Amino acid sequence: MPSTLPSASPGTLQLQPDAGAVHLRVAGDWTLAHYRHLRQAVERARAPLAADSEIDLSALGALDTAGAGLLAELIGPARLAQVGRWAPGLPAERLALLGTVAQALDQPPAELPRAGWGLADLLAHIGRSVQNLWRQQKQLLGFIGLTLQTLAVTLPRPWRWRVTSLAAHLEATGLNAVPIVALLTFLVGAVVAFLGATVLAEFGASVYTVNLVGFAFLREFGVLLAAILLAGRSASAFAAQIGSMKAQEEIDAIRTLGLSPVELLVLPRVLAMLIALPALTFVGMLCGLAGGLVVCALTLDISPLMYLTILQRDIALSHFLVGLGKAPVFAFVIAVIGCLEGFKVGGSAQSVGEHTTSSVVQSIFMVILLDAIAAMFFMEMGW
Structure with missing residues (x-):
């Protein structure tokens, strides 16, 4: 039976100023078991992190969807989608997981259907009903x-x-x-x-x-x-x-x-x-x-x-x-x-x-x- 205990190396974030820029080093396991601790670290590190910050993922340990979502929130979905370019040393399964999560988060939110019935909606509904009736009668005549x-x-x-x-x-x-x-x-x-x-x-x-x-x-x-x-x-x-x-x-x-x-x-x-x-x-x-x-x-x-x-x-x-x-x-x-x-x-x-x-x-x-x-x-x- 698999163990449900947290791993021995919880994920960490290290921000190191380097010649006016910020160098971010991601290490440890970014998994659901450490989500609360990682959420707090991401919230603290989000303010000083800029778009031109260097990111080091070489020490990244275990990774699941929860951890990948936090990294996408910290780094940005658009930049994380290009992780294969600036972090080519990661294993293929890590690159695939990070790319998939970034692509999913980068999609625009779906528009919710409008509530209520307007005149245009009513006419469209009547048109669809008439079209279905016409198609049904054609099928009957053909049969x-x-x-x-x-x-x-x-x-x-x-x-x-x-x-x-x-x-x-x-x-x-x-x-x-x-x-x-x-x-x-x-x-x-x-x-x-x-x-x-x-x-x-x-x-x-x-x-x-x-x-x-x-x-x-x-x-x-x-x-x-x-x-x-x-x-x-x-x-x-x-x-x-x-x-x-x-x-x-x-x-x-x-x-x-x-x-x-x-x-x-x-x-x-x-x-x-x-x-x-x-x-x-x-x-x-x-x-x-x-x-x-x-x-x-x-x-x-x-x-x-x-x-x-x-x-x-x-x-x-x-x-x-x-x-x-x-x-x-x-x-x-x-x-x-x-x-x-x-x-x-x-x-x-x-x-x-x-x-x-x-x-x-x-x-x-x-x-x-x-x-x-x-x-x-x-x-x-x-x-």
Whole structure:
């Protein structure tokens, strides 16, 4: 075990006047063990020491960073950085240590960031956010193009289809999500029917609650709720799975084997989502209508037969087709965003979490944005 006792020859400073100049002789060990004594000696010797003083380091003993810092304070960082010229007899390790400490002390202090937010800072922050959003959208469009290109190349070649992977992802994405989608849409259908009955009862039009539930779930709520649930459930799973593979360099191993990560990892997930979301949308529509049926039967005395008759008479098939037609678009966007965020993961667990969260936020945002655009388009077209 190394000894922690001070060395036997503590450092000293000797100032000797020589023909009007001052001759400084440094001797002994300049180490942390003698720091207090050396600090006092440096403070006493600093006043008479001039820039043209001669310095003798030939008797210098042990030296560490603390002692080198004191010598730099006494001699000056700029002069100590040239120690190899006026003290060439020192060992190479002493010269390197003194030069490094002098160079570190000679650097100007870093400017501290300004406190507070000014108008320029706010505009710069907005500019960076817009630039990041633009870069993100370009990456998404490029990845969509790459996915469609790979899909066009793979579909005419059945021997390259990943049927087993497609079936596994279809089960995880679609079949396992049926209970939660059915329960959620049933409850939302019941809530919509209850609110509609409460409001329409004031106008004596409680029977139109059936029309409200039918329009809401066939056109909007069925596909929207299913898409949001899959955005939080499957997009995050895609990002986490591919991100973990990226962090463990499994993606690089796939490329090394001559395989395409997009064909191997992205296409099965995208195709599974394209099949699962329309099916879940249909389930959500049925369960939402069932929730409205239960509320109408219990609170409005509308029998199930009358409920179904009103739906058949007043709700056109076009509303069902509009709602179901949006499902493949939402499915493709959700799957592509989840896979893209997985490929953007770095090499840390924190990066996996950040991009998984980003995939959910982006997917839900894009689903709501596309749904709003589709609603305005269909309204203008009269569909």
